[in-house]
Amino acid sequence: MEQYPYQPHEPHHREGSGQAAGFGGSGGDQGPERGSGGDDGRGHGRGHSHAHGHSHSHSHGPAAPVSQHLRKVIAAILVPFTAAVVVGLLVLWPGGAPAHKRTGVGFDRETQQATVTRVVEVSCRSVNASGDTPTGDTSTAEGASAQQEAKGRCKKATVRVDTGKDKGRTFTEIVQPDQTRQLHQGEKVVVAYEPSAPKDLQYSVADVNRKFPMTLLAGIFALAVVVVGRLRGVMALIALAVSFLVLTLFILPAILQGSNPLLVAVVGSSAIMLIALYMCHGLSARTSVAVLGTLISLSLIGALGSLFIGWAALTGNTDDNTGLIHGLYPSIDMSGLLLAGVIIGSLGVLDDVTVTQTSAVWELHEANPSMGWRGLYRAGIRIGRDHIASVVNTLVLAYAGAALPLLLLFSIAQSSVGTVANSELVAEEIVRTLVGSIGLVASVPVTTALAALVVSADRASGDAPALPVTARGGRGRRRKR
16 A cells, blocks of 8 residues: 555646545546556556456546436437427428518518619709709708708719629619718629619619628638637537528428418427537537437427517517518418527527536536535536526627617617517517526526436446445545545
């Protein structure tokens, strides 16, 4: 027992020495390393290497349960769930969005790519269609704008259509001096086409063509993810692409075909969850626990969302876009569409929380294999409290940032907080934020408890035969805190 009066500092053995001191045998992870030369060829070190090499080889391998029983329990839950998701995809698969006659309103109009070939300044009076000077009370915004248009300098832009059956055709666009978007020569734009209008009015500039800067930004994002995340980053990008495909090929067309939005969202979100988590984090017990935690939390979000959307009488039809959808497809349940959005919007943040909590519990077990499930849960939940605070704040600020123009409008109107919160437009965002936040908060204890139970059962069943390792020499009794 006094064979090693002095041990040199060996950083690569720190974890093994900390685990060896009476931790139920899991500390023998370093046995193979010591047997291969870490003990200077002494027989005592080699003896333990051969005696316990197999029983300790699992701790640094993939995060999967050692016991066959745990594998069967997890599979008994996830295999039927996965099968149900696949059946749901097959039954609800839409085969494409239904066709409809274009209304020419908002996004529902034909568009083409075009280029501004020439821009000249002209008198606004000379391009006024009526030839009369606009009149109005200059104390109002409308009157002041009318006077400015009458006396100011406008831009007369010549725009060339670059795509479609009228490729090469040009038309004129008048830009008023107070318009937010000013056209410039050589600028790429998107033009709207209305075939029923007079020929000289069939085309009009609808927006700026932003394909290049958006593509460049996406490329920078992908490069950053791959450089930092390496293989995990590549898999994350592939999972992101698959998620986008599920959204565009299944969820959106299925809702337009008349399927129940909630059912479609549940099936689609479950498919995205299974593909993204297992693709990014591997087929392991750790990932499976995160999947279970996400599934339970999504179920809670769905139940709470359904309850409070109905209780608050939220219709989901609050702006021009939702009104247009309801007008084109009256059979769509708009409140169900709102609930589907809550579930899909919460999924991304839930994945982050559940994976982080599961990984934290697994690493706690690796650091101290003697901890039972209660100790693992208490330590994991302490980490989770910090996560809750940051994630909830992030979620609320994300919704507030998206609705900032709306909040400014209410501030200008000097409406009270109660009046603002009671309006359906804001109430929708409040319900969306709070329901999603409740699900996020619940996911921390749920996932932590599941991970603690699985990893402690794994230790109890898989590492029990290694208990004799505690009889090792002085090196094995060193404890690192």
